[in-house]
Amino acid sequence: MKNDMKKASDPCIKVEGLKKTFVNGTVTVEVLKGLDFTIAPGEFVSIMGPSGSGKSTLLYLLGALDTPTAGTVQMNGRNLHSMRGREKSRLRRTELGFVFQFYNLVPNLTVEENILLPIILDGKPLKMYKERLDELLRIIDMEDHRKHTPRKLSGGQQQRVAVARALIFDPGVLLLDEPTGNLDSKNSESLMRLVADINKTFGTTIVQVTHSDTFSTWGDRILHLEDGMFSD
Amino acid sequence: MRIFCKYIMRTMLEKKARLVLLLFAITLSTALFFASLGLTDLIVESVSRPIVEKTEEHHIRIVSETGDSFFSADDIVTAGIKSHTSSIVLPGVIQNLDHEIVTLHGRTWDSLSPYTFVDAPSEDSFSGSSAVISVRVAELFSLERGDALEVLFAGETHTLHVSGIVGNQGVFYGDTNRSFDVIVPYGYLAETLEVEGLYNHVTAVMGEDSLDASLVLFNEMNPDFRGIPLYNEDFVASMVNQQVNALYFMLVFIILVSGVIIHGAFKLIVTERRRVIGTFLSQGATKGTIRGILLAEGFVYGLVGGAFGILLGIGMLYVLHDYSSPLRAYGVVEPFRFAGALVVYAGLFAIGFAMVSALSPVIRSVRREVKNIILDIREPQRKKGALLFVLGTLLLCGSALLSYVSPPTAIDYAPFVMLSAIIGVLMVYPRVLDFLISLFFRRILPVFRLTALSIQNVRTSAALRGNITVIVIAAISVVTVVSLSSSMVRIVTDAFDSMRFDIYVHNIQTNDPGSRRTIMDTLREDERIVGESLMETTSVEGNVAGEFAIAEGIEPGRFDDFTDYIDFTHGDGNLLDALENAEERNTVIATTTAARLGLDVGSAVDLDFNGIVQTYTVTGIVDVRLWNTRDMFFVNLANLREDHHIDHGRIYFDTHENPETLVDELQDYFRNFGGIVQTRDEARDINIENNRQLSRMLSAFSLFAIVIGSFGALNNMFISYLQRKRDFAVLESLGTHQGQRNRILLTESLFCVVFALVVVVLYGNFHARLIGQVASFLLLPMDITFSLVEIFPFLLASIAIYTLATLPLLVKTRNLNVIEEMKIE
Numbered sequence A: 001m002k003n004d005m006k007k008a009s010d011p012c013i014k015v016e017g018l019k020k021t022f023v024n025g026t027v028t029v030e031v032l033k034g035l036d037f038t039i040a041p042g043e044f045v046s047i048m049g050p051s052g053s054g055k056s057t058l059l060y061l062l063g064a065l066d067t068p069t070a071g072t073v074q075m076n077g078r079n080l081h082s083m084r085g086r087e088k089s090r091l092r093r094t095e096l097g098f099v100f101q102f103y104n105l106v107p108n109l110t111v112e113e114n115i116l117l118p119i120i121l122d123g124k125p126l127k128m129y130k131e132r133l134d135e136l137l138r139i140i141d142m143e144d145h146r147k148h149t150p151r152k153l154s155g156g157q158q159q160r161v162a163v164a165r166a167l168i169f170d171p172g173v174l175l176l177d178e179p180t181g182n183l184d185s186k187n188s189e190s191l192m193r194l195v196a197d198i199n200k201t202f203g204t205t206i207v208q209v210t211h212s213d214t215f216s217t218w219g220d221r222i223l224h225l226e227d228g229m230f231s232d
Numbered sequence B: 001m002r003i004f005c006k007y008i009m010r011t012m013l014e015k016k017a018r019l020v021l022l023l024f025a026i027t028l029s030t031a032l033f034f035a036s037l038g039l040t041d042l043i044v045e046s047v048s049r050p051i052v053e054k055t056e057e058h059h060i061r062i063v064s065e066t067g068d069s070f071f072s073a074d075d076i077v078t079a080g081i082k083s084h085t086s087s088i089v090l091p092g093v094i095q096n097l098d099h100e101i102v103t104l105h106g107r108t109w110d111s112l113s114p115y116t117f118v119d120a121p122s123e124d125s126f127s128g129s130s131a132v133i134s135v136r137v138a139e140l141f142s143l144e145r146g147d148a149l150e151v152l153f154a155g156e157t158h159t160l161h162v163s164g165i166v167g168n169q170g171v172f173y174g175d176t177n178r179s180f181d182v183i184v185p186y187g188y189l190a191e192t193l194e195v196e197g198l199y200n201h202v203t204a205v206m207g208e209d210s211l212d213a214s215l216v217l218f219n220e221m222n223p224d225f226r227g228i229p230l231y232n233e234d235f236v237a238s239m240v241n242q243q244v245n246a247l248y249f250m251l252v253f254i255i256l257v258s259g260v261i262i263h264g265a266f267k268l269i270v271t272e273r274r275r276v277i278g279t280f281l282s283q284g285a286t287k288g289t290i291r292g293i294l295l296a297e298g299f300v301y302g303l304v305g306g307a308f309g310i311l312l313g314i315g316m317l318y319v320l321h322d323y324s325s326p327l328r329a330y331g332v333v334e335p336f337r338f339a340g341a342l343v344v345y346a347g348l349f350a351i352g353f354a355m356v357s358a359l360s361p362v363i364r365s366v367r368r369e370v371k372n373i374i375l376d377i378r379e380p381q382r383k384k385g386a387l388l389f390v391l392g393t394l395l396l397c398g399s400a401l402l403s404y405v406s407p408p409t410a411i412d413y414a415p416f417v418m419l420s421a422i423i424g425v426l427m428v429y430p431r432v433l434d435f436l437i438s439l440f441f442r443r444i445l446p447v448f449r450l451t452a453l454s455i456q457n458v459r460t461s462a463a464l465r466g467n468i469t470v471i472v473i474a475a476i477s478v479v480t481v482v483s484l485s486s487s488m489v490r491i492v493t494d495a496f497d498s499m500r501f502d503i504y505v506h507n508i509q510t511n512d513p514g515s516r517r518t519i520m521d522t523l524r525e526d527e528r529i530v531g532e533s534l535m536e537t538t539s540v541e542g543n544v545a546g547e548f549a550i551a552e553g554i555e556p557g558r559f560d561d562f563t564d565y566i567d568f569t570h571g572d573g574n575l576l577d578a579l580e581n582a583e584e585r586n587t588v589i590a591t592t593t594a595a596r597l598g599l600d601v602g603s604a605v606d607l608d609f610n611g612i613v614q615t616y617t618v619t620g621i622v623d624v625r626l627w628n629t630r631d632m633f634f635v636n637l638a639n640l641r642e643d644h645h646i647d648h649g650r651i652y653f654d655t656h657e658n659p660e661t662l663v664d665e666l667q668d669y670f671r672n673f674g675g676i677v678q679t680r681d682e683a684r685d686i687n688i689e690n691n692r693q694l695s696r697m698l699s700a701f702s703l704f705a706i707v708i709g710s711f712g713a714l715n716n717m718f719i720s721y722l723q724r725k726r727d728f729a730v731l732e733s734l735g736t737h738q739g740q741r742n743r744i745l746l747t748e749s750l751f752c753v754v755f756a757l758v759v760v761v762l763y764g765n766f767h768a769r770l771i772g773q774v775a776s777f778l779l780l781p782m783d784i785t786f787s788l789v790e791i792f793p794f795l796l797a798s799i800a801i802y803t804l805a806t807l808p809l810l811v812k813t814r815n816l817n818v819i820e821e822m823k824i825e
Helices: A055-062 A085-094 A113-114 A116-124 A126-139 A155-167 A184-200 B002-014 B016-054 B134-141 B186-193 B211-222 B234-273 B274-283 B287-324 B340-367 B370-374 B385-405 B407-410 B414-444 B449-460 B461-496 B513-525 B556-562 B575-579 B590-598 B636-641 B660-670 B681-722 B725-733 B738-777 B788-804 B807-812 B816-820
Strands: A015-022 A028-039 A043-050 A070-076 A096-099 A173-177 A205-209 A221-226 A229-231 B060-064 B081-094 B102-108 B130-134 B148-153 B155-167 B179-185 B199-205 B223-229 B503-506 B533-543 B546-556 B584-589 B605-611 B612-622 B633-636 B649-652 B676-680
Touching: A015 A055, A028 A055, A028 A070, A028 A229, A043 A055, A055 A173, A055 A205, A055 B370, A085 A096, A085 A116, A085 B199, A085 B287, A096 A155, A113 A116, A116 A126, A116 B134, A126 A155, A126 B676, A155 A173, A155 A184, A173 A184, A173 B681, A184 A205, A184 B130, A205 B807, A229 B370, A229 B816, B002 B016, B002 B287, B002 B546, B016 B234, B016 B287, B016 B681, B060 B081, B060 B102, B060 B211, B081 B186, B102 B148, B102 B186, B130 B134, B134 B155, B148 B287, B179 B186, B199 B211, B234 B274, B234 B287, B234 B340, B234 B461, B274 B287, B274 B370, B287 B340, B385 B407, B385 B414, B385 B738, B407 B414, B407 B738, B414 B461, B449 B590, B449 B738, B449 B788, B461 B681, B461 B738, B461 B788, B503 B660, B503 B681, B503 B816, B513 B649, B533 B556, B533 B636, B533 B788, B546 B556, B546 B605, B556 B575, B575 B584, B575 B612, B575 B633, B584 B590, B590 B612, B605 B633, B612 B633, B633 B636, B649 B816, B676 B681, B681 B725, B681 B788, B681 B807, B725 B738, B738 B788, B738 B807
Parallel strands: A043 A205, A043 A221, A096 A173, A173 A205, B102 B179, B130 B155, B546 B633, B584 B612
Antiparallel strands: A015 A028, A015 A070, A221 A229, B060 B199, B060 B223, B081 B102, B081 B148, B081 B199, B130 B179, B148 B155, B503 B649, B503 B676, B533 B546, B533 B605, B533 B649, B584 B633, B605 B612
């Protein structure tokens, strides 16, 4: 059951006048210079751009992991950055999934504990999510590794666990920051296939930041970011 | 919840060295807290228990209101008391063994019923000059029934015969090879002293729920008698309070150092786990959840460290208990007990201490944006250095102003003034460091490149500055102990130097006026002794309005010339002049006594010494500095002799001969009276040694502070290294080799310790003054001086310890993986 209860025609993500500036001493760097765009529910969008173009910053802002200097990010009609801390946390737990380039699994938790982490943090009974956990383990083909800790897994396996963790609450939006950036081509392709399947099977909105021309085409749309602005 | 607990336990166990460091810091702090808290009760118990046993669990001493030493107990009304025992008690010295001191108890056969005889003698055998001794004394001196004891008492030597041997109980409980008790038939002593039907020692068991209620009732119903407490626990407690207060004082340093370490360790935990924390946050954990997890970790550290600390504290108390048991040498150690509440207090302290120390890094752990936590991007912070510098300067200046301009106020708030000054130093030095390094960095860079880089690192790394903080606190504790110890030695030396005598006799076991006169006549007739230099003093414990009191009996016309240590000058006159006429019953009291009992010049005070109460008028108050117990009533010696029937005392005199030779010769004579003869130098050295015991105990605390501090320093070095790992990788990629990296790390620690010690040396003189004021606050007034020469070996040792502490870091950082570090996004 998706959290998105709005009509399909309404944008899932709506960004208006989004700016992000970093100040370091006397130096000010404007990383995002006022972005406006929307993403429809179920859409698979790839954000591309050279290093320092602000694509990761944009993704972190979409994931409510950073605060904009100006502008708004709305998710299903709600402004992320006017939310209080607890609301943001709840949103990250239940409505958003975030996958990092370096997996960011908790090293001393097992695969299944890592996948269940958002449920653990939410305080919901774990039993309720047993079937969901089994289903995700099957999807990512990690049923035999459920009791393993991350250090016993390959990079590709760790990234698949990270994807499963992002999906445990069946969120409407999945954000991926260079998900294949640390994987070899075989693992990268396997992961992207998984992401595309999720998009198709569950109708999950996907936004990925990538350097890869190959994998950027797996989505419905590509947004090119350069010097903090979208280029055509 | 189960997974959370599992997560916390796993993360705690992940870094074994840190786990040990944290537990070590908490354990030691808790143990010292526990031991300091329990020490007063323990010593009071150790000292009181033998007293209670020796008094046969009696609580009240009954004296005659007429002031007579010997009185009839026939008319005592047993109101407020359950039963009473009447006896004659006399001091004596054994002549045919090794001049042991004995206390003779003249008792009836019936009063021996609680005692267990080893040989079941009959009542008939307890007659005439027979004597009952303890098993311990019989074994120590191989005495059997029928053996003779030559005892000097009442001015003559008497022969007693051992007629019974009993267990080491009651009055015999404290028997040692130096002094012991002997029970003789009452009739024999009464006949010898010609006091038939009279007693000088009547004791009773309290009859009411409390001692006070028993005394009130007894005194109401017995106008001819007066009941007084048999012993005063408050007095014993007050005697040990000085040591306990000193322990608390040092405990503050241990807690400060440990607190900084726990704080540092949690900083390291947060630093190392920033990615995990970021991950938790990215998966929807609230900031509260993260703080909760970290604080729960602090709670568990507190719980485990607290448990170890309590166990260690119990062990420390047990050792101290064993050590402080007066009869330890005879295998008699009081049952070891401590209040259960101590465990609760220590447990709460450990948990609270761990959590409070961890609080700041825990709160800060989630202050940054989630993205910055995950990617370890440091957000530019508002510089607080200037604000801290201003606040620190204010604290330092405020403390100095109070200390120098208004010393009495500074003494009233001494611990806070000292704490403010220390916090001031800790707030001021970072800015000074910043200024100095910025001033010299560019000048030394061309010549000493790596050194300059290292020093610059200290300037920019909060963790390394944290190291300076740890070392400053530990070094201040060293300065405190060394200054206190050397000042104590100096004060005792000065005090003895200020007294004009060559030889000193004390511990004379006779309260007989005749014996005393004989002793004094003998000394006067000795041509080797300067006759006019002979002077007597005495100290005696008693009561005033239910509080303990000590009388210092002096010869007023002589005492002021005898010592310059106490300044009795008052205007154009001398405070001691008022004591000259004994009939006026005047007293000059110590400032401590005046403050404790709320007395002023002109106050009338009922002094009860030797069970005889006399009213005295306070004619002066004098600062006695550290003289004896610092709490006393100076009275004319004649008053104690005539009004309170106290005839024992100390004797001081000069000699024309070599004091050491004369002491050897006089020793034999005074042994007959149990007296001890010492030269001034011997007396001074013994006094210094007694004071050193306290400083040794404090030194142990100080050592703990340095050792814990060095662990903390190592911890901070790791934090700093972890935070700069990528910088080191960059340097490595630019051609820096391991040796150069090691040099940088070593120079950093060396600079930290040297800078910290320079700060402490600069602060040392002011700190010494503040220690003096804290000592005054603790009723131990003394001038403390800071001596760089005395502190120097400790400074060198600190440099060595902290430099050594860097070695594990050098080993651990051998394999820096440049690729791994550089690829971080």
